[in-house]
Amino acid sequence: MSKLIRSYQIIAFSTFFLLLSVFISGCESRHEDLDLSVYQYRDTKDLVKFVYDASLIIKKDGLKSMEYFRNNRKLYDTPDHYLYIYDMNGVSIYHAGMPHLEGKNLWNLTDKNGKKPHQMAIAALADKNNPHAWVHYSWWEPGKFYPVPKSSCHFKVTTPEGKVLLVGGGMNYPHEEKEFIRIIVDDAAQLIKEKGNAALSEIANPTSQYIFRDVKVFAFTPTGELLISPVMNDSLTEFKLIDCVDEMGHKPFEKALRELKNEDSVWEIFLAKNRYQRMLVKKSLYLRKTYIAGQEIYVGAITDLPQPPG
Amino acid sequence: MADDKKYEYSVNEVPPIGHLMLSAFQHVLLMVVSIGLPIIFTAQLNETPEFTASLITFSMLASGIGSIIQALRLPYLGSGYLCPNLCGPSYLSLSLSAAWIGGLPLMRGLTIVAGLIEMFLAPVIQKLKNIFPIYIVGLVVTLVGISLIQIAVTSFFGLTFQGDAIKNIDIFIGAVSLLIMVFCNVWGKGFVKTYCLIIGMFLGWILALIIIPEYWQNILSVKNSPLFAMPQFNTLLNPITFHFNLIIPLIVIAIGSTLKTFGNLLAIQKMSEPELDEVNFAPIRNGIVADGLATALSGLLGAMAVDTSSSNIGLAGATKVLSRWISVVAGAIFIVLAFFPMLTNALSNIPRPVLGASTVFSGCFMICAGLVQMLDEKWDQRKTFVVGIALFFGLSTAFLPSLYARAPKLIQTFFTDPLPTTTILAVILHQFINLDIVYRKIRKRY
Numbered sequence: 001m002s003k004l005i006r007s008y009q010i011i012a013f014s015t016f017f018l019l020l021s022v023f024i025s026g027c028e029s030r031h032e033d034l035d036l037s038v039y040q041y042r043d044t045k046d047l048v049k050f051v052y053d054a055s056l057i058i059k060k061d062g063l064k065s066m067e068y069f070r071n072n073r074k075l076y077d078t079p080d081h082y083l084y085i086y087d088m089n090g091v092s093i094y095h096a097g098m099p100h101l102e103g104k105n106l107w108n109l110t111d112k113n114g115k116k117p118h119q120m121a122i123a124a125l126a127d128k129n130n131p132h133a134w135v136h137y138s139w140w141e142p143g144k145f146y147p148v149p150k151s152s153c154h155f156k157v158t159t160p161e162g163k164v165l166l167v168g169g170g171m172n173y174p175h176e177e178k179e180f181i182r183i184i185v186d187d188a189a190q191l192i193k194e195k196g197n198a199a200l201s202e203i204a205n206p207t208s209q210y211i212f213r214d215v216k217v218f219a220f221t222p223t224g225e226l227l228i229s230p231v232m233n234d235s236l237t238e239f240k241l242i243d244c245v246d247e248m249g250h251k252p253f254e255k256a257l258r259e260l261k262n263e264d265s266v267w268e269i270f271l272a273k274n275r276y277q278r279m280l281v282k283k284s285l286y287l288r289k290t291y292i293a294g295q296e297i298y299v300g301a302i303t304d305l306p307q308p309p310g
Numbered sequence: 311m312a313d314d315k316k317y318e319y320s321v322n323e324v325p326p327i328g329h330l331m332l333s334a335f336q337h338v339l340l341m342v343v344s345i346g347l348p349i350i351f352t353a354q355l356n357e358t359p360e361f362t363a364s365l366i367t368f369s370m371l372a373s374g375i376g377s378i379i380q381a382l383r384l385p386y387l388g389s390g391y392l393c394p395n396l397c398g399p400s401y402l403s404l405s406l407s408a409a410w411i412g413g414l415p416l417m418r419g420l421t422i423v424a425g426l427i428e429m430f431l432a433p434v435i436q437k438l439k440n441i442f443p444i445y446i447v448g449l450v451v452t453l454v455g456i457s458l459i460q461i462a463v464t465s466f467f468g469l470t471f472q473g474d475a476i477k478n479i480d481i482f483i484g485a486v487s488l489l490i491m492v493f494c495n496v497w498g499k500g501f502v503k504t505y506c507l508i509i510g511m512f513l514g515w516i517l518a519l520i521i522i523p524e525y526w527q528n529i530l531s532v533k534n535s536p537l538f539a540m541p542q543f544n545t546l547l548n549p550i551t552f553h554f555n556l557i558i559p560l561i562v563i564a565i566g567s568t569l570k571t572f573g574n575l576l577a578i579q580k581m582s583e584p585e586l587d588e589v590n591f592a593p594i595r596n597g598i599v600a601d602g603l604a605t606a607l608s609g610l611l612g613a614m615a616v617d618t619s620s621s622n623i624g625l626a627g628a629t630k631v632l633s634r635w636i637s638v639v640a641g642a643i644f645i646v647l648a649f650f651p652m653l654t655n656a657l658s659n660i661p662r663p664v665l666g667a668s669t670v671f672s673g674c675f676m677i678c679a680g681l682v683q684m685l686d687e688k689w690d691q692r693k694t695f696v697v698g699i700a701l702f703f704g705l706s707t708a709f710l711p712s713l714y715a716r717a718p719k720l721i722q723t724f725f726t727d728p729l730p731t732t733t734i735l736a737v738i739l740h741q742f743i744n745l746d747i748v749y750r751k752i753r754k755r756y
Contacts, residue, residue: 031523042475080475175473248410269355271410276712278722279403282354306471308350309464 030056035131038182040306041175047081048132048153051169054083055155058167062159069094086166090118093165097142111138112147114207121168124209125156129186133168136180136212141172148172149213151180176215178267181286181301184210186265188217189290189299196292204228219299222257227297246270247280256287260298264289269305281307318504319633321391321582329504333631334639336508337394338657340621340672341373341644343465343665344396345658348614351402355409363651367541368613369397370648376604376616377641380597381634389597391578392626392637395604398617399461400567400727404559405614412551414612419552420560421615425606427564428571432598435572436591445693446736447589448684449700450573451580453729454620455676457570458669460708466666479522484663487514491671495628504629507668514664528659535652545612562723566730567617571601573729574618577679581623582632624672627679696739704732 034052036045054076057065069076069083076083077096085094090107106118117137124133133154138147151174155167188210191199203210203217210217218230224242231239242253252270259266265288271280287300319325325333348369352362376395383390401424408417435442442450466488468480491510494502502509518525575597576589583590601618608616622640626632647654684697707714708728717725725731741748 041471042477046475175471248407250410274715276715278711278715279406305354306474308354309460309469309472309474 038179039177041177043080043171043175044151044177047151047169047171050081051083051153051155051167054085054169055157055167058085058157058159058165060160062161063163066094069096070099073099081169081171083167083169086118086121086168088122088164088166110207113138115209115212116207117152120209121152121154121166125154125166127183127187129190130183134180134183135209136174136215139170139172149174175306176213176303178284178286178303178305181215181284181303184212184215184217185286185288185299185301188219189288192219192290192292192297192299200227215301215303217299217301219297221295221297224253227292230300230302247273252285253287256285256300257298260287260289316584317582317630317632319631319636321632321634323633324635325631325633329631330633330635330639332505332508333629333633333636334643336505336629337392337622337625337636337640338643338647339508339511339660340625340668341377341394341396341619341640342657342660343461343621343669344373344398344619345370345654346665347397347399347402349658351405351409351614354406363539364542364545365612365614366654367539367648367651368545368611369608369616370644370654371541372604372608372611372613372616373397374641374643374645374648375607376601377637377644379603380600380618381637381641383593383596383634386596386599387603388600389575389578389593390634391575391582391593391597392622392632392634393574393578393597394619394622394637394640395601395616396619396622397614398567398570398619400563400570400617401605401615404556404563407559408553408556411556412553415549415551416553418548418550418609418612420556421609421613422550422606423552423609424560424564424567424615425602425604425609427561428568428602428605429599430602431565431568432595432602435568435598436595439589439591441737441741442589443687443740444588445684445687445697446733446740447573447576448680448682448686449697449736450569450680450729450733451577451683452677452680453704453732454570454573454577455624455673455678455680456705457727457729458620458624458673458676462666462669462673464666465662466670468661468663468666470662480661480663483514483518483522483661484667486517487511487664487667488670490514491667495671504631506629507625507671510671511660511664511668514667515660518661518664522661525659525661529656532652532655532659535655537652538649539651541648546610548612550609558723562726562730565734566727567605567615568598568602569730569733570620571598571618573680573733574620574623577620577676578623578626578632580679580683581627620676621669621672624675627675628672692743696736696743699739700732700736703735704728707731 031049034048036048039045073096082097084092084096086092090105092101092104092106095101108116109118110116115137117135120135121133124130124135134151136151139150141148150170150172152168152170157165157167159165188203191203202208216230217228219227220241224240226239226241229239242257243251244253245251248271250270252268256266256268268285269282270285272283274281282305283302284305285300285302287298290297290299345366348365349362352365373395379388380393380395381390382388404420405417408420466484467476469476487510490513491506494506494509498506572594575594579590579593605615608614705728707725714722714725
């Protein structure tokens, strides 16, 4: 009996480790080109993979693939995300969830806040800080009447026929990824470096990419003088950013500035209140150093952190 | 093996080496679930991967040592039951608050004090045995099982963060793993029945590797970890601090943790020594002392607070393998694994749905063991109201967290989780609703 048990054990373990070593040595993924490690949520990773897979089909089959997409709308309009394809002038070639948009030029279409999603997507494709060309705006769901917050990622594809297309996918009610604020803060820092003071009004413009949902890029000097406020656009009261404390009494800005003496950018976490939760909510602050007329300044934004399930 | 088949291996029996190792490994697989907790903790603090690795290592060391001392039955220390330790979620919120206020030194200080409070409470609980009649003991054990629901179900659905995507394929893997475990346990015999959890977990893992590329990638990442690494013992010299502002939540959480350990030890005692007519409080007291010591030790090491594991007790009940020496070997394996990051990494890559299935499987035994114990007694209306009211308000802490977010501060402090809230309410209600009986007894006596 004990021999039989031992044989069982040996067979079970050998099979397992054999299979494991086969998998470890042999597995490859078609998504190996994509760096998804910057995203925390599965929803976000899935959307990037979804759009990337569609872009590979278009790259291979060209305009012929539109027939495939039209015949398989259900595959490309799911409860989690949907696909669309535009040319670079804003003409909709395919929209999985809103077929009535196909053939129309949406170049100047604006959302409820005055953002122009298509123009933002084209600009994002040229942005080296934004490898998956993320844009954030407000849209609506087919058949519904209320605005829905959206985040979309995009890939630029040249078809075998030589046509350049924008392939994108959006998700409703997106999670706030740290990567989203990394992109806009790095972009804002670069813009300030290039344009100086003129960049500040562009960054503070609510229709720009630098403000979406509860996220807003702000800027301040080492003494704490606000160039763009994180909360109000016109300040009636004195607002000393560096002295501000979180719910635990910590000074995240003061700590971040200490670390920025040796770094170009820094992430800090702080705690904020939430009416619906017993525990405080963790938020993340991202700050980057840049220069305006030779003077060092800091550009930053704040976002939520993922919470454990429950 | 024991003849009467109440158990495959009784509490003091030493199984043959093969069974001992395999059973211990089966328990280690369940203990691996707890490695996720230091990862969640450090993610909330934005800490470095080095800090995370160090926290995992020391937490594993503390869990391993705790499992061994719990089972060894030393004088006044250790219950002498199969009751392994792991990083419990009981202390997660307090550890986070402590780390926020005063960093690792304060977290260490609070964990040490929490352990000392638990050690202090051990003899008190023994003295208070009259306030824990059998049906309340059953209720506590049931709630220990219920406290596994959150982590079990979120893992079963493959969820890492609140509100993230749930995939059918994850649910499929979880369901298949669970069904294999149940099938092996109900219809299996001998080896298959005893090792139902290992079989279910490995088959579930292989299924996940075959059908989900993401898990392949996770396994591939194991290659980047060093095979062997010494823990950074120099961190032991870091300061230890304490903050008196946190003393009340600390006491409440320490009481909650003590009650959980109390429930765990009651459950394993019932499984290990079913012939006992009433609770033997001496090993329970020694077990709580051991748990407190392990908690204090984890603070000293700079690890996350450790706690007795309900799911491992459920597994012991499921397999009827109750030898305490399995806990000793499982603890030793956990200590050894702490020095081998590659192996730890490989085990921590067991798909979440598979881990969830294993926790559901073992949780079933805790919940039902408690219910059977509770309803074994003659039932009356007094008990109905004690248990009913306690459950209404105790479980509401899990069902309605947003309600308690706005509740008065005093209620927020004491109505934390289902286990401590229900237990404390049941104990108070039992005394209150039986005041007339107590009064009559006193009158008779004098």
